[in-house]
Amino acid sequence: MLEELQAGLERLDIQAEQALCTAYLRYIELLAKWNTAYNLTAVKEPEAMLKRHILDSLTVHSFVEGEHCLDIGTGAGLPGMILALAQPEKHWTLLDSNQKKIRFLRHVVADLKINNVELVHGRIEAFKPANDFDTIICRAFAPLVRMLEQTQHLLTTENQLLAMKGKQVDTEIDELGNHEFLIKLNDLALSGNDASAKLVQIRRTA
Numbered sequence: 001m002l003e004e005l006q007a008g009l010e011r012l013d014i015q016a017e018q019a020l021c022t023a024y025l026r027y028i029e030l031l032a033k034w035n036t037a038y039n040l041t042a043v044k045e046p047e048a049m050l051k052r053h054i055l056d057s058l059t060v061h062s063f064v065e066g067e068h069c070l071d072i073g074t075g076a077g078l079p080g081m082i083l084a085l086a087q088p089e090k091h092w093t094l095l096d097s098n099q100k101k102i103r104f105l106r107h108v109v110a111d112l113k114i115n116n117v118e119l120v121h122g123r124i125e126a127f128k129p130a131n132d133f134d135t136i137i138c139r140a141f142a143p144l145v146r147m148l149e150q151t152q153h154l155l156t157t158e159n160q161l162l163a164m165k166g167k168q169v170d171t172e173i174d175e176l177g178n179h180e181f182l183i184k185l186n187d188l189a190l191s192g193n194d195a196s197a198k199l200v201q202i203r204r205t206a
Helices: 004-013 018-038 044-059 080-086 099-112 144-154 170-177
Strands: 067-070 093-097 117-120 136-140 160-165 181-187 198-206
Touching: 004 018, 004 044, 018 044, 018 080, 018 099, 018 136, 044 080, 067 080, 080 093, 080 099, 093 099, 093 136, 136 181, 144 160, 144 170, 170 181, 170 198
Parallel strands: 067 093, 067 136, 093 117, 136 160
Antiparallel strands: 160 198, 181 198
């Protein structure tokens, strides 16, 4: 699995340093162990976790801007925890309303000695941070209409919202109708994952 991970990182233009590879493999080990009791993810096999969780999360690493980032509905830390490991210079806040998933993430932070991650247990609508984030990201969180409704208090003209989506994304964009956002659709398939993978890049225009 190490060779597959190294090849995937190189394909994504991420330096496959030993410490980073060790951290990702340990994360997979912890996720597989906790998954048997807490059902954190529908993906059960470690090899599938590597492709569908680690490498899939990293396909967006080049789109992340600024030093302060927020992952909403992070679940088992996807993509926030995975990106935080690859971007130690950035500070990541991971938010989720599920206590057992936050408990798992606390264990990951302690086990891997991660110092650039803050965990928040709560709902995005009620989350009122002291400072703005540069990048807000979500993966499999909610349709775009509901996502923008729930995150509008966090969006400014200076930051961006990144939504990892699949083949239904065109329909979700159409459902937005008239809006005050600049939307750019990016194809993530070139990174070697599912050909239907898309990244919606959203900025407030006014």
